[in-house]
Every structure is written in C-alpha cells, then in structure tokens.
Amino acid sequence: MSGEGVSDLEVKIVYKMASNRATGAHNRTIEHIASNWGFASHNEGRVKQLLEEMATDPEAPVEKxxxxxxxxxxxxxxxAKAFIKENGGELPWGLRD
Known part of the structure; x- marks a missing residue:
C-alpha cells in the first residue's frame, strides 16, 4: 500500500475476499469479514481497521x-491475484493459473 510495506494480514484479507468471491454485487460488510471469515478474535479490530484503510488506498484491490x-x-x-502474488502470498486453489 502507499508508502509502507504490506502486512501478512492484509494479504490474508485479500486472499479470503478472493476465496469468497467478494466482487461485483457480492460485497460483504467489514464486520462480517472480520468476525465470520476465520480471523483470530484478537485480530478482528485490526482486520476492520485494515479494511477501512485499504478501501481508501488506490493501490489496494479493495473498495467501498x-x-x-x-x-x-x-x-x-x-x-486481487496480482496483489496477493506481489506481496508473497499464494493464490486460493480456484484462482491458480
């Protein structure tokens, strides 16, 4: 993202959004992603914060x-695939080339 390195948690967020096909009309609330997509409960607040930040960062593949x-x-x-690859993550099974 702009000006700083991308955290593993940011890559994991995009990975989970890609796995769940959160594109087009298949949007999700920040609350739903943070609490229902397998993030550790101690990370929920950070996931919400990162989603808010990523949604306003033109370099991140997340939008409101x-x-x-x-x-x-x-x-x-x-x-999303490019973001995951560029930041050292593995693509979800259904999205691998």
Whole structure:
C-alpha cells in the first residue's frame, strides 16, 4: 500500500475476499469479514481497521461499495491475484493459473 510495506494480514484479507468471491454485487460488510471469515478474535479490530484503510488506498484491490454501511468488495479478481502474488502470498486453489 502507499508508502509502507504490506502486512501478512492484509494479504490474508485479500486472499479470503478472493476465496469468497467478494466482487461485483457480492460485497460483504467489514464486520462480517472480520468476525465470520476465520480471523483470530484478537485480530478482528485490526482486520476492520485494515479494511477501512485499504478501501481508501488506490493501490489496494479493495473498495467501498453501494449504500450499505461499511460494505466492501474487491475491485477486480485480477487485481486481487496480482496483489496477493506481489506481496508473497499464494493464490486460493480456484484462482491458480
């Protein structure tokens, strides 16, 4: 992301969003992602904070969506794949080339 390195948790967030196909109309609330997608309970607050930050960072593949409060989605599946690869992560099984 802008000006600083990308954390492993940011890569994990994008990985989980890609695994769950959170693109297009398939947006999710920040609360839902943080509490229902397998993040450790002690990381939930940090996941929420990172999602808020990533949604306003033009280099991150996450954007706010629609009128629903705190809804986010991936900008594009290809952007998510590139983000994961560029930051040392492995792609989810269904997205590997």
């Amino acid at each position: 969506y629609g009128g629903q409060r705190n809804a986010v989605r991936l900008t594009d599946m290809e952007d």
